[in-house]
Amino acid sequence: MDSFIAGIDLLARWDVLAALLIGSIGGVLVGAMPGVGAAVAIAIALPVTFSLEPIVGLTLLLGIYGSSMFGGAIPAILVNTPGTPVNALTTYDGYPMTKRGESRRALSLAYSSSFYGAVLSIGALMLLAPVLAKVAPMFGAREIFLAALLGIVLVVVTHRGQVLPAAILACLGIFLSTIGIEPSAYTQRFTFGQPWLQSGIDLIVVVLGLFAVSQALVLLMSKDKPIVLPKVDKIGFFTQMRELWVYKRIATVASTFGVICGMIPGVGEFMSQFMSYSYAQRTSKTPELFGKGNPEGIVASEAANNSVPAAAMIPLLALGIPGEELTAMMLAVFYVHNVVPGPRLFAEQMDFIYALYISLFLLNVIVVAFLFFATRTMMKVMLIPNRFLGIMILTFSLIGVYTLRNSLTDVAIASAFGFFGFILKRLELPTSPVILGIVLGKLMEDRLRTAMARVREPLDFIDRPIAFVLFLMIVVAIVGQVWTVMKARRATGKGASNG
């Protein structure tokens, strides 16, 4: 309880609350702009938060992280284009409702179910915190190494159909983390005699290049599509909130799926949405209306995807394992602000953890209140043409890169990663394994070196319970992947012989 009060105390400052407000509303706005998304906004805002205190900077970025999906539902419902990829399923029933003239009702259901899912997820997070704090002291160097390795393995194997490219990109990320002067014997690695490479490749420069510059290139190379905004009626706030009560069962089940899927790294929003949507359809009295504007479909989709961000913070904060692209970004955000997620954070800075949880709750309150009253005004951001958005992102990203050190080299590196990210996006390959490799590569190298100093025989490495469990999880993840490959191969062979 003391930690909880200390957490409130950390947040009870005007600058923190202002950061949360700006981040939350900013997150909704970028979420509502198809083609921008939270990752780009976080990448751009990250260097700007340098001059702020860690808690202020983190709440600002947390606001963007937690609120973008709310905004993403708006274009999904109104113009059949998801604002963020995880709002794709909302288009199935949201857009048909808009065509029927029920856009306001669809939006209200999306907001209220998103809020419900998020609050349930934060509740789960708070209940789990004391348990995690008890387990935290059991983590030593080898456990942290194995947890980081598990994170990389999970992110790779969960990229279905892209496992090998994801593995290549994760290895590339790990390699990038080794460039420069290494910290144990102070020898140079892959500097090619260049002084600018001695300090290594800056994480922020890579993040800005891979997420912001690359997205700007995608938008600049695309074509503008004309968008016609539908009419959105005015309805009272409580009238809108009340309708969720009708769908409370679906909202609760969907949120639970979201919490469970969010806690498992690599599973995330898509799986939780799929499970929730299937459940809602299976148990509905009108399953034939799914995909044709069934409100239950919106509730299932939005409650599921909004319960994931808070739940995804559990492995991120407890073990330093991000589940997907956005949590990989948040991991980078924590590192940049000198907050190292992992077991020690729970043991030593429980007040900070509670402050983050409370921020997550507050941002949901801010966002839902903002959206209920300002939807009609803010939906105009959807009218910004794609290529104009590209110009905006490129202009903003310069501030992020150039203000770090006023270095032309940084801009050149960010541009190179922007080009690289553009190719990855064109090929529909994931960018998160690269970031994960860079962030976790350094950590793994350091922890393995420390751990190996106390290991005499290979089996000593896993002779502690948590280390053994983590090792077992890595083996299961890899064996499971190999088994899936073999099964698919056999199925392909059978299909070929039958044909």
Added chain:
Amino acid sequence: MSRQEDDHPHVFPQGRRPGEILFVTVTMMIALALLAAIPWQTTWLPGKGLAAQPRFWPALSLGGVVLFGLINALSRVRVTRTPGRWQEAALWLRSLEFIGWYMLYVLAIPVIGYLAATLAFCAGLALRMGYRGRTVWIAAAFGLFVVLFFKTAMNVKIPSGAIYDFAPEQLRYILMRYF
């Protein structure tokens, strides 16, 4: 539900995206070249264990790129190729034009100052993208907003333009401090 189909494991997808093999091949070739440079780009410390060697992680990660690249290449051989590899590569190269704009923008800042460079960049790029009339003015106004917000209000660290030296004493201070 198309998402449902996506969730089925497909190790050998139906088609290859144009440029995929080209990308993996180039990545692997760079990794191989870097791997070959390991003896003189990293150090081996005698008497130290493998995990403590500065060479260990670069070798392991580059080895991983090459190994997974090879397995990927082998697994994709039988997959139907989607034509258009070189058109795709040409599109990648075309995007470099915007990188050029971006670099020019950065190079212009220490010469003509942040305000002029940003206005020119936003308006110029808007013209290049085919916008005319009001949109170009909106782009310039956006550039002005960015400068006023970040440089004037938030005082972010951006060098002042050499051109400001030609301004009268008092105006020069204002230009250097706020624009």
